[in-house]
Amino acid sequence: MADPTGHILVVGASSGIGRAVAEHFARQGSVVTALARRADRLAELAEAGIATVAADVTDLAAIGGVLQSAVAERGLLTGLVYCAGVQLIKPMRSLGVDEVERVYKTNLVAPTLFAAAFGNARVSTRDAVFCAVSSVAAQRPEPAIVPYAASKAGLDALIRGLARELAPRRAVGVAPGWLDTEMTQAHARLYGDEFKAALEKRSPAGAATVDSVVDAIAFLMSPQARHVTGEILRVDGGATL
Ligand SMILES: NC(=O)c1ccc[n+]([C@@H]2O[C@H](COP(=O)([O-])OP(=O)(O)OC[C@H]3O[C@@H](n4cnc5c(N)ncnc54)[C@H](OP(=O)(O)O)[C@@H]3O)[C@@H](O)[C@H]2O)c1
Numbered sequence: 001m002a003d004p005t006g007h008i009l010v011v012g013a014s015s016g017i018g019r020a021v022a023e024h025f026a027r028q029g030s031v032v033t034a035l036a037r038r039a040d041r042l043a044e045l046a047e048a049g050i051a052t053v054a055a056d057v058t059d060l061a062a063i064g065g066v067l068q069s070a071v072a073e074r075g076l077l078t079g080l081v082y083c084a085g086v087q088l089i090k091p092m093r094s095l096g097v098d099e100v101e102r103v104y105k106t107n108l109v110a111p112t113l114f115a116a117a118f119g120n121a122r123v124s125t126r127d128a129v130f131c132a133v134s135s136v137a138a139q140r141p142e143p144a145i146v147p148y149a150a151s152k153a154g155l156d157a158l159i160r161g162l163a164r165e166l167a168p169r170r171a172v173g174v175a176p177g178w179l180d181t182e183m184t185q186a187h188a189r190l191y192g193d194e195f196k197a198a199l200e201k202r203s204p205a206g207a208a209t210v211d212s213v214v215d216a217i218a219f220l221m222s223p224q225a226r227h228v229t230g231e232i233l234r235v236d237g238g239a240t241l
Helices: 016-027 039-046 060-074 097-118 146-165 193-201 210-221
Strands: 007-011 031-036 051-054 077-082 124-133 170-176 232-235
Touching: 007 016, 007 060, 007 097, 016 031, 016 039, 016 077, 016 210, 031 039, 031 060, 039 051, 051 060, 060 077, 060 097, 077 097, 077 210, 097 124, 097 146, 124 146, 124 210, 146 170, 146 232, 170 210, 210 232
Parallel strands: 007 031, 007 077, 031 051, 077 124, 124 170, 170 232
Antiparallel strands: none
């Protein structure tokens, strides 16, 4: 289990995987800081004793200051879980500049800057772990999600590079398959009962869930995974085998 005296920053913690990760580490006894834009959703975590920061990760110049404030208030980070992400489902011919920029800023540029600040000895402990949520799309870019897939492939390269450059800190990632979260619920017409049944059928270990992704993150961040770094663990029930 993660160091129960540690301080873990969860970025993108107002819903889905990030919220479940924040709740998991708070239950384990970690000090948790949860960051996202929607203050009303973060307020629900504050009720569970989790410190909250309402911030937009695409405000790139503010990232260093956000980390410094979290550390000043609650101590050096022992872990950072970067869960913030946005999906964009559109053919290449219809892409707009603003939406492409938003995908890369949220999914790749911001985690790069969070990681850069995290690597500082005044921000994280020597044995701290950086973990980011990638996607199976990084290795299997489907039509209509190409910028999303490319941003996640960049995130995978970031994780592997960080594992070398930020050592002895570790850097790891998870690559979930399709999950039932607000991100996918926003496309209910694409992801109806027929889609879910087909996914279940092609997943030899059963379709992945938010809980199974949280379990994988908890393992990767734990001392039990102390020799695992630069690894991006696929959690998709085998759907992309
Ligand atoms: N659901 C899937 O099928 C699936 C599959 C593979 C990978 N993933 C990845 O899993 C991660 C979590 O997604 P999810 O499925 O849990 O969806 P989600 O419920 O929509 O969670 C996304 C989180 O990111 C935060 N976020 C987005 N833009 C942000 C910004 N500009 N600043 C700060 N926070 C921001 C959101 O908070 P606010 O809106 O409050 O800011 C929210 O907390 C993403 O990286 C996603 O790409 C998801």
